[in-house]
């Protein structure tokens with residue numbers, strides 16, 4: 001019989017990719033493997049109230065038992081996670097999600113995420129430009145208002161010559177249609193639900209590592225997690241953590257291809273910059289690394305070590321990971 | 326009693342004026358940002374964050390005046406028949422409840438501010454600490470709670486003496 | 500008691516509080532607070548929500564248009580602009596029976612084309628039209644009801660905040676939704692004017708009459724509208740020309756009207772102070788209701804009442820049209836108690852997949868857009884249905900002499916016109932869809 005009800009809260013409509021292909025899978029498995037002793041009530045689209053940046057506090061304060069959130073919505077609170085937002089750093093979302101989980105266990109669980117129980121950590125597929133006018137070189141961005149999704153992405157946009165505009169994802173279509181912004185950065189996967197191919201005609205992607213990625217966590221109220229009977233806690237653990245993180249990152253990246261296909265069908269122009277063409281961008285973005293490392297140092301953290309560790313773990317994924325969810 | 330009431334009422338008006346000035350400032354910032362965007366100067370960075378922080382303060386600062394002038398919307402169909410003491414009792418009870426709620430809001434807002442102070446959360450673009458905005462709003466929230474408590478006391482006094490103290494407000498029922 | 504039962508019992512409790520003259524916002528707040536306490540066996544969740552919820556509600560960027568447009572309304576009045584708009588409409592319509600009320604509706608429609616908020620439209624036009632309606636002998640309840648209904652044009656005529664939210668939730672094209680809303684919005688204005696002429700025939704005492712104005716004077720009144728046109732072009736041109744967001748447009752509107760009022764000598768230190776205090780009272784009232792509604796709706800969602808209720812409606816196995824009508828009726832019912840945005844956020848994610856799965860004999864996109872416009876209208880009806888209708892509260896609040904009950908009675912004719920319009924749009928989807936490109 002049902003003993004525990006977990007309330008899962010997030011900001012996307014129930015039918016969009018992350019809730020239906022990742023969160024529901026997680027919740028269904030937890031319910032099934034607990035033989036129905038755990039029920040996961042799902043509250044999409046901020047139904048329990050509040051705004052997306054508050055989700056992590058809702059998990060910490062117990063307003064929701066479990067939340068899914070974008071870490072970048074709360075700049076300054078989880079600085080170590082920003083390593084995966086660095087420009088041209090992540091090529092494979094699965095490898096980065098693997099590295100994110102390992103780094104979380106090693107360096108973040110007891111510090112930045114000490115107030116909450118993290119059940120999964122992942123990143124989305126490569127971020128890129130979707131713009132009114134073609135963008136091949138940084139100079140094409142001169143004077144263009146581009147929406148960025150996190151503190152670091154906004155800094156990157158400034159460095160490559162664009163004018164960053166901060167707004168949550170749901171506000172992007174209206175801003176694009178009204179011309180309030182000239183383009184946006186997001187991965188392919190998000191473009192289909194926001195109808196971006198109808199609103200812009202040009203897309204710029206990069207060979208090799210992507211322009212940036214954003215990080216996500218599935219987070220649970222700590223007291224609630226600790227109060228679970230041991231066997232139920234084991235069920236939650238077995239369906240969360242490393243393998244789940246890799247699965248989530250992989251699922252999100254896999255949703256890129258069909259979304260890209262929609263833009264192709266719409267007759268839009270898709271530019272894929274070669275490694276050589278991308279180098280100009282990488283050079284322009286370099287100061288982001290420098291200022292990030294300097295900022296971490298002010299916080300008493302070794303940013304370079306984090307970068308190196310993340311790189312090593314992404315290698316390790318390719319060499320040795322063979323888990324499955 | 327009347328003298329204190331006039332002082333509290335004056336204080337509520339001052340808060341409303343402050344809120345109005347901040348509201349005007351957010352309008353000017355927005356317009357300046359638009360004009361800047363049309364010229365070489367460029368828009369004001371983080372205009373939206375300034376507007377949000379300013380607006381939160383303004384709304385909290387508007388609450389005391391609404392409180393002390395009975396400006397909140399009510400439904401009066403079912404209480405029209407109440408007169409004299411019974412009506413005063415109902416009003417005093419409601420106002421006491423309102424005061425309690427405003428106090429709780431202020432106290433919890435302070436908690437929220439402390440949490441943001443500890444977490445170091447900043448805004449996206451200007452990257453100023455979010456707790457600054459909370460602190461500004463807290464000024465208005467504390468004022469609202471204080472004026473709310475006074476208004477409740479005044480209603481209790483009205484019940485006790487059976488005399489009007491608070492001007493007939495703009496509330497829907499009046 | 501189960502969570503669901505607690506949620507269901509909260510309805511009578513909320514009504515009881517509201518009828519006991521507890522301010523609406525406070526009533527929703529304490530019902531939500533108490534409900535959360537019961538569901539969670541303690542106050543901690545309600546307390547935890549308050550750490551951020553009051554601040555985030557009051558700092559919501561989309562909601563900042565409310566005080567800006569309110570202030571703009573006072574400036575416009577000081578600058579003689581809302582009067583000019585109303586007077587021009589009044590010049591052409593005022594001598595008809597119920598004509599001044601019709602003019603108010605016409606002026607609301609004009610204002611709605613630059614404003615995405617019902618509350619702001621209702622509040623702004625009331626400043627201008629209420630005194631005029633009174634002057635020409637229109638009864639209090641009829642006047643307030645007319646303006647409350649006229650105010651809904653602010654959101655029925657695009658641009659519209661509610662449609663943007665719907666577009667995002669259902670992954671539909673915003674521009675197409677705006678386009679689809681145009682004819683139903685104009686129909687709404689025409690419907691309200693018809694409702695007025697019927698009401699004054701049934702209640703001849705509710706409206707005064709006056710002689711027609713000479714044509715020269717009407718044209719002069721029309722010419723006096725130029726500052727309105729100037730702001731209108733700047734604001735609307737700015738939004739559609741892609742220069743600013745709705746909030747920026749509100750700021751430009753407030754700034755522009757402020758300048759014009761200053762030039763006309765209407766804006767002085769004293770009137771500025773009066774504008775601030777008036778804006779303060781209305782804004783505080785509106786935002787406290789929004790805060791209370793958010794608190795109560797969060798509690799309701801937690802108890803799963805809206806979810807269970809919708810499921811029960813769907814599981815009856817009716818025909819697609821029956822399900823659609825049942826859903827729209829449910830919205831009307833909920834609209835008696837809840838605010839439109841929360842209602843949309845709560846129920847569209849549940850109803851939309853159901854509607855999409857049904858066969859109405861037209862393409863999926865058309866069904867989605869058609870349903871969106873229908874939902875827009877039924878949730879806006881909620882703004883003027885007793886007992887909880889935000890527009891009713893706001894307008895009634897501006898008119899000390901009129902009891903709420905009088906407003907409630909008079910607004911029913913407008914609610915009737917809304918329901919007729921919904922029936923028309925349900926029966927003939929082409930009215931909504933014919934403007935759409937193939």
Ligand code: NA
Nearest residue numbers: 611614653656
């Ligand atoms: Na509108």
Ligand code: NA
Nearest residue numbers: 834835881887
């Ligand atoms: Na209603």
